[in-house]
Amino acid sequence: MVEYKTRVRVLNPLGLHARPGVSIVKCAQDHRPSELELRCLSTNSRALGHSLLSILSLGAARDSEIELITRGPRADELLKAVKHLFDTGFAVTEGVHEGDNEDLVAGNRNFERLGSR
Amino acid sequence: MQGIAISSGLVVGRLAQVARSSNDVKAPLVIHSPDTEWQKYSDAQRKALQEIEHLRSQTNQHPEAMTDSPDDARVSRFVEKDSQDSEVIDSYQLLLADEVLTDKVRSLVFRESLDATSAVIQAFQDVRNVVRSMENQYLREKTLDLDACEDLLLSALNTSDTLKQKQWSHLKGRIVVIHHPTPQDIIRLYQVGVSGIVAECGSHLSHAAILARSFNIPTLFSASGIQTSGRNGQKVILDADNGTITLNPSRSEQRKAEARRAVELMIMQKLKSGALEAGRTREGSRIVILANADGPASGKTILSCGAEGIGLLRTEFLHVSETDNNGTPETPPESHLEYFFKVLAESMQPDWTTVRLLDCGGDKPFPKNHELSKAGTPPLSGSVFGLRGIRFLLAEQKILETQLRAIVRANVFGNIRILLPYVTDVREIQQVKVMLQSVWANLPEKERESLHFPKLGAMIETPAAVLMLDHFSSECDFLSIGSNDLTQHILCVERGQPETADLFNTFHPAVLRTLKQVVETRTRPDLHMCLCGELASDPLATELLIGMGFQQLSCRPSTIPLIKAIIRNTNEDEAKKIAEHVLRMSSADEITDFLHRRYRKKHGSLAFSVHSTERAS
Numbered sequence: 168m169v170e171y172k173t174r175v176r177v178l179n180p181l182g183l184h185a186r187p188g189v190s191i192v193k194c195a196q197d198h199r200p201s202e203l204e205l206r207c208l209s210t211n212s213r214a215l216g217h218s219l220l221s222i223l224s225l226g227a228a229r230d231s232e233i234e235l236i237t238r239g240p241r242a243d244e245l246l247k248a249v250k251h252l253f254d255t256g257f258a259v260t261e262g263v264h265e266g267d268n269e270d271l272v273a274g275n276r277n278f279e280r281l282g283s284r
Numbered sequence: 285m286q287g288i289a290i291s292s293g294l295v296v297g298r299l300a301q302v303a304r305s306s307n308d309v310k311a312p313l314v315i316h317s318p319d320t321e322w323q324k325y326s327d328a329q330r331k332a333l334q335e336i337e338h339l340r341s342q343t344n345q346h347p348e349a350m351t352d353s354p355d356d357a358r359v360s361r362f363v364e365k366d367s368q369d370s371e372v373i374d375s376y377q378l379l380l381a382d383e384v385l386t387d388k389v390r391s392l393v394f395r396e397s398l399d400a401t402s403a404v405i406q407a408f409q410d411v412r413n414v415v416r417s418m419e420n421q422y423l424r425e426k427t428l429d430l431d432a433c434e435d436l437l438l439s440a441l442n443t444s445d446t447l448k449q450k451q452w453s454h455l456k457g458r459i460v461v462i463h464h465p466t467p468q469d470i471i472r473l474y475q476v477g478v479s480g481i482v483a484e485c486g487s488h489l490s491h492a493a494i495l496a497r498s499f500n501i502p503t504l505f506s507a508s509g510i511q512t513s514g515r516n517g518q519k520v521i522l523d524a525d526n527g528t529i530t531l532n533p534s535r536s537e538q539r540k541a542e543a544r545r546a547v548e549l550m551i552m553q554k555l556k557s558g559a560l561e562a563g564r565t566r567e568g569s570r571i572v573i574l575a576n577a578d579g580p581a582s583g584k585t586i587l588s589c590g591a592e593g594i595g596l597l598r599t600e601f602l603h604v605s606e607t608d609n610n611g612t613p614e615t616p617p618e619s620h621l622e623y624f625f626k627v628l629a630e631s632m633q634p635d636w637t638t639v640r641l642l643d644c645g646g647d648k649p650f651p652k653n654h655e656l657s658k659a660g661t662p663p664l665s666g667s668v669f670g671l672r673g674i675r676f677l678l679a680e681q682k683i684l685e686t687q688l689r690a691i692v693r694a695n696v697f698g699n700i701r702i703l704l705p706y707v708t709d710v711r712e713i714q715q716v717k718v719m720l721q722s723v724w725a726n727l728p729e730k731e732r733e734s735l736h737f738p739k740l741g742a743m744i745e746t747p748a749a750v751l752m753l754d755h756f757s758s759e760c761d762f763l764s765i766g767s768n769d770l771t772q773h774i775l776c777v778e779r780g781q782p783e784t785a786d787l788f789n790t791f792h793p794a795v796l797r798t799l800k801q802v803v804e805t806r807t808r809p810d811l812h813m814c815l816c817g818e819l820a821s822d823p824l825a826t827e828l829l830i831g832m833g834f835q836q837l838s839c840r841p842s843t844i845p846l847i848k849a850i851i852r853n854t855n856e857d858e859a860k861k862i863a864e865h866v867l868r869m870s871s872a873d874e875i876t877d878f879l880h881r882r883y884r885k886k887h888g889s890l891a892f893s894v895h896s897t898e899r900a901s
Binding site: 186189193223226 | 374375378379382383384385411414415418
């Protein structure tokens with residue numbers, strides 16, 4: 168099977184958290200049955216592009232280097248699309264918070280308190 | 285009061301009895317077929333996804349409408365903040381349908397036969413453990429997504445759970461007494477935040493036990509009598525490391541327990557970072573640190589303390605904990621043993637898992653269904669001697685054979701070793717060898733291909749074994765020195781006898797000299813010789829033991845980070861001089877005084893000096 172590979176860097180300040188994760192998974196799901204694999208070179212862990220959980224489990228912080236590997240019929244397209252996501256820092260939403268990281272984390276803690284048992 | 289330690293830890297707290305409903309009394313653990321459980325999970329997943337979808341449509345139109353219905357409070361919780369953010373809702377949706385998560389649940393249901401609820405809890409716990417180990421703070425805090433999703437799934441699985449949770453909310457922070465907990469009970473207790481669990485019945489192999497372990501709640505099962513003698517609000521010390529619960533502890537007992545807890549917490553916090561590195565002296569010699577494992581042994585916890593294998597797995601709990609209400613305690617079937625060993629060995633590989641065969645008799649109880657146990661235990665003869673350890677096993681060949689076959693069949697990874705207890709005669713080792721060979725030979729050849737023949741070793745815990753050490757070593761692949769029993773037999777003091785309990789002292793020069801002799805009679809350099817027993821876990825002794833020439837210690841897991849820190853702080857030359865000096869001393873008091881001073885001076889700054897105060901009180 169044809170395999171495409173490239174390396175990208177996590178540009179957005181908060182790393183690969185849920186939001187960018189969602190974009191990646193959606194992108195990967197749109198390109199089914201092609202497969203996407205992510206390898207985080209700094210933590211030496213792997214993730215499946217179709218699983219948000221596994222992407223979050225990478226624990227990839229800003230500046231982590233990630234190797235993208237795609238396989239399947241539209242592998243080249245998928246690779247391009249995911250690379251684009253990384254290169255643009257997963258665009259839009261995070262820009263709003265970008266100067267505002269601490270607030271986001273604080274808001275996050277409040278949320279956690281609400282959610283804690 | 286004694287019980288079977290299910291999940292380790294020490295807590296001082298107040299008791300709370302869980303009402304003994306008729307439901308609790310029977311409490312048969314209904315295990316549905318994996319297919320039904322899987323169906324339940326799939327339904328719950330669908331329901332949770334629908335709820336999310338419903339939520340999306342609502343938030344798009346009237347966010348405020350949500351708060352009206354109390355049932356939706358849980359859901360609206362995350363709407364409050366993120367109502368506009370459809371991407372967050374997307375993330376919940378993706379998490380709920382996640383392939384990795386679903387696979388995890390599937391394997392828990394089908395391969396570990398967990399019920400759907402337990403499987404969900406366990407799967408999320410596993411994921412959380414992964415997340416918790418992340419370095420990045422922001423990403424770590426994102427675990428809250430998991431909590432919400434888990435809640436959604438659980439409530440879709442079982443709506444009555446939340447109801448019971450409310451009824452049990454007064455149990456928060458308490459040490460809970462319960463008759464025979466079901467997995468669901470453990471989950472609810474975990475959710476309300478109890479600090480410990482003591483159960484009248486229950487087995488360590490049950491799902492309830494597995495859950496208690498994975499939630500790290502200090503837990504004791506089979507503490508018979510606790511329901512009648514324990515009262516609400518009563519102060520207790522639950523010591524699940526040693527399988528005991530003390531009702532109405534004296535002030536000094538309480539202080540001691542609190543000190544120990546403080547010490548262990550401190551060890552964990554201060555030294556855990558270094559625990560995973562190998563233990564090397566200043567000169568660079570490697571001292572191998574293994575763990576003593578007991579009922580609550582889970583490979584993950586043992587490894588995370590920094591152990592490089594299991595030096596001693598006590599298996600007595602496998603034989604006595606099967607107390608059921610209908611009065612059919614039993615020696616466990618071979619398949620139970622095999623499964624237990626295999627799972628443990630798998631998590632430990634490639635490191636050793638040293639399984640000590642059942643050590644009963646003497647001052648240790650017999651298996652409950654055995655006729656000797658009906659005659660009253662322990663001790664039968666009023667002494668520590670008698671039909672104990674290997675003697676009992678050779679007299680009860682069926683019990684021995686079952687264990688050997690279970691171990692052989694579990695040795696898929698080749699890292700299980702067999703350890704014979706209470707050996708006094710070379711013939712005993714030879715007899716076991718013969719049986720082991722025949723067990724091996726009788727397995728189908730196909731099966732043997734996937735297995736490894738286990739290594740065999742003997743406990744050196746009797747004077748006879750010490751004196752016959754050269755012959756023992758030529759029969760064995762490795763040796764383990766049990767300092768506790770050795771002390772008992774060298775000093776002619778029974779631990780259990782209150783009149784002479786004061787005389788039991790592992791630092792007695794006679795004991796230390798015996799240990800020295802053992803190290804020196806080591807015949808071949810490749811013979812693994814490991815010291816297990818309390819002495820190995822005693823930070824006071826570490827430097828001395830290195831000086832005497834021990835290269836392997838098997839310790840209580842919670843002490844390993846400290847022991848390793850001491851090793852790294854030890855100069856071998858100094859240690860040798862200390863050993864020489866100590867071995868010339870004439871009394872245990874002189875020795876402990878000296879070692880205390882030495883410890884404070886050399887290692888006191890490593891973590892704390894609490895240890896010595898604990899000892900003194």
